[in-house]
Amino acid sequence: xxETRLMTVNxxxxxxxxxxxxxxxLELDGEVIAKAVPHIGYLHRGMEKLAESMTYPQALTLTDxxxxxxxxxxxxxxxxxxxxxxxxxxxxxxxxxxxxxxELQRIAAHLLWVATxxxxxxxxTVLFYAFRDRETxxxxxxxxxxxxxxxxxxxxxxxxxxxxxxxxxxxxxFVADFPKRVDEYxxxxxxxxxxxxxxxxxxPLSGEECISYGVTGPVLRASGVCYDVRKAYPYSSYEDFDFxxxxxxxxxxxxxxxxxxxxxxxxxxxxxxxAEKLPAGPVSAADAPQVTPPPKEEVxxxxxxxxxxxxxxxxxxxxxxxxxxxxxESSKGELGFYFVSxxxxxxxxxxxxxxxxxxxxxxxxxxxxxMVADVVAAIGSIDIVLGEIDR
Amino acid sequence: xxxxxxxxxxxxxxxxxxxxVSEFRGDTAVVVEKDRLRDxxxxxxxxxxxxxxxxxxxxxxxxxxESPRFWVAYILHSITHNRRLRIKVPVAEGATVDxxxxxxxxxDWMEREVFxxxxxxxxxxxxxxRILLPDDFVGHPLRKEFPLKGEDFDRPFPVCLEEEQGTQTxx
Numbered sequence: 001x002x003e004t005r006l007m008t009v010n011x012x013x014x015x016x017x018x019x020x021x022x023x024x025x026l027e028l029d030g031e032v033i034a035k036a037v038p039h040i041g042y043l044h045r046g047m048e049k050l051a052e053s054m055t056y057p058q059a060l061t062l063t064d065x066x067x068x069x070x071x072x073x074x075x076x077x078x079x080x081x082x083x084x085x086x087x088x089x090x091x092x093x094x095x096x097x098x099x100x101x102x103e104l105q106r107i108a109a110h111l112l113w114v115a116t117x118x119x120x121x122x123x124x125t126v127l128f129y130a131f132r133d134r135e136t137x138x139x140x141x142x143x144x145x146x147x148x149x150x151x152x153x154x155x156x157x158x159x160x161x162x163x164x165x166x167x168x169x170x171x172x173x174f175v176a177d178f179p180k181r182v183d184e185y186x187x188x189x190x191x192x193x194x195x196x197x198x199x200x201x202x203x204p205l206s207g208e209e210c211i212s213y214g215v216t217g218p219v220l221r222a223s224g225v226c227y228d229v230r231k232a233y234p235y236s237s238y239e240d241f242d243f244x245x246x247x248x249x250x251x252x253x254x255x256x257x258x259x260x261x262x263x264x265x266x267x268x269x270x271x272x273x274x275a276e277k278l279p280a281g282p283v284s285a286a287d288a289p290q291v292t293p294p295p296k297e298e299v300x301x302x303x304x305x306x307x308x309x310x311x312x313x314x315x316x317x318x319x320x321x322x323x324x325x326x327x328x329e330s331s332k333g334e335l336g337f338y339f340v341s342x343x344x345x346x347x348x349x350x351x352x353x354x355x356x357x358x359x360x361x362x363x364x365x366x367x368x369x370x371m372v373a374d375v376v377a378a379i380g381s382i383d384i385v386l387g388e389i390d391r
Numbered sequence: 392x393x394x395x396x397x398x399x400x401x402x403x404x405x406x407x408x409x410x411x412v413s414e415f416r417g418d419t420a421v422v423v424e425k426d427r428l429r430d431x432x433x434x435x436x437x438x439x440x441x442x443x444x445x446x447x448x449x450x451x452x453x454x455x456x457e458s459p460r461f462w463v464a465y466i467l468h469s470i471t472h473n474r475r476l477r478i479k480v481p482v483a484e485g486a487t488v489d490x491x492x493x494x495x496x497x498x499d500w501m502e503r504e505v506f507x508x509x510x511x512x513x514x515x516x517x518x519x520x521r522i523l524l525p526d527d528f529v530g531h532p533l534r535k536e537f538p539l540k541g542e543d544f545d546r547p548f549p550v551c552l553e554e555e556q557g558t559q560t561x562x
């Protein structure tokens with residue numbers, strides 16, 4: 001018997017398929033992966049430490065930089081946790097708009113995912129189609145929030161502003177058009193023999209393995225486990241909307257792809273319902289003047305409103321002592337915030353539950369015993385964003 | 392306080408290990424004796440009536456003025472019963488916590504993170520080393536006494552030439 005020697009190969013941190021700065025240390029037995037060790041932290045900015053020195057409204061801006069493909073979802077998770085701590089209720093119109101924007105953001109994030117994931121596996125065309133539609137969403141979100149990447153638009157107590165009149169017609173046009181666009185991606189990939197060969201039975205995880213590794217989001221549901229925070233702990237009026245949770249069976253890369261495509265169709269349904277049912281009314285909590293700044297017109301006229309505005313902007317607001325955990329279903333999985341408050345205007349401790357970080361923990365389990373060429377497919381199928389993993 | 396099956400069962404099974412039960416804004420938290428953590432966690436995962444099969448997250452907290460100084464919070468979710476529970480374990484400075492990484496594989500990275508940022512060691516962890524910060528980092532930044540800008544922010548980076556230092560120290 002000839003002696004077997006393992007070869008160690010570094011993949012990353014600068015590798016186009018690692019979607020950022022992820023380094024994988026692979027021990028190879030020929031082309032088969034014997035051991036994989038992810039090295040992370042290249043993008044660590046110490047957000048949890050930074051948040052301890054910022055007031056609650058200031059720390060919101062940090063969340064934009066977590067999963068930078070879906071900043072509005074991160075804003076939402078942060079605000080829900082702080083609002084739970086403050087125990088304030090949000091008007092229906094703001095809740096519906098939050099849902100609408102979070103779902104648009106989910107579609108945009110999934111489009112970015114399908115584009116880059118297909119590109120990694122050599123199907124370049126999908127990128128151009130997906131980016132065309134993602135651009136439509138980004139333009140709509142820019143119309144409302146004024147920013148593409150770092151909106152900080154969902155604020156504690158409601159929204160930064162109401163939507164402009166031109167927004168809803170564009171949303172309706174998008175909703176009517178989008179199912180056809182998803183059909184187009186499906187034409188390119190779903191029955192594509194090369195795509196199937198590169199994704200089916202690759203990097204599989206069983207339902208039990210997913211649960212043990214704490215995996216959430218589309219990866220968990222592709223393995224046949226039904227857990228979606230939107231249904232399990234409905235937040236922001238998700239119980240008012242009619243949608244399904246797409247599920248997979250085999251838990252391989254192909255099923256994760258199918259789940260995400262179906263999720264885009266469901267998100268589109270939610271966006272349509274939110275646009276149709278959108279109630280009139282204010283977009284920030286009326287019962288929490290210590291949290292929500294007064295309307296701009298009032299600030300120009302009334303000295304006490306001006307003082308209140310500056311007080312909130314400079315000093316933030318105090319929260320009651322206690323601990324809360326609140327989470328949302330982001331495009332990657334369960335995104336949660338755990339706050340410990342000491343009664344001051346700054347979080348005593350802010351713990352982020354980043355879905356990508358915990359999902360990436362299952363990567364070695366997925367790829368050990370698989371071929372080295374499939375690592376790219378496996379990384380893509382988890383849909384990692386390093387901004388969220390490293391924080 | 393609303394009825395909490397897990398709290399009642401825990402009180403029944405481990406009367407000496409449950410130190411406190413609290414509820415705030417609908418979240419239930421149980422403070423558990425550190426030495427009985429593994430028994431409690433195994434019970435919560437395996438008992439038919441609780442089935443907390445998903446370890447959602449783990450967080451270290453530095454309560455500087457309190458004694459013991461730290462606590463570690465475990466957020467659990469039961470997919471079967473659709474319930475959430477938080478378990479808290481008080482940890483004195485320098486004390487170790489038993490690992491739960493064999494109960495939930497998810498705890499592997501979470502414990503490494505708590506160790507990295509707080510310096511709380513986990514006994515029995517298969518590979519306890521830093522995860523977010525570089526291996527040669529000094530200190531644990533989420534401890535309250537750690538300065539916000541770090542200790543070396545105004546010092547230049549040391550230049551390490553490979554020929555001077557021998558091989559690089561990568562794992």
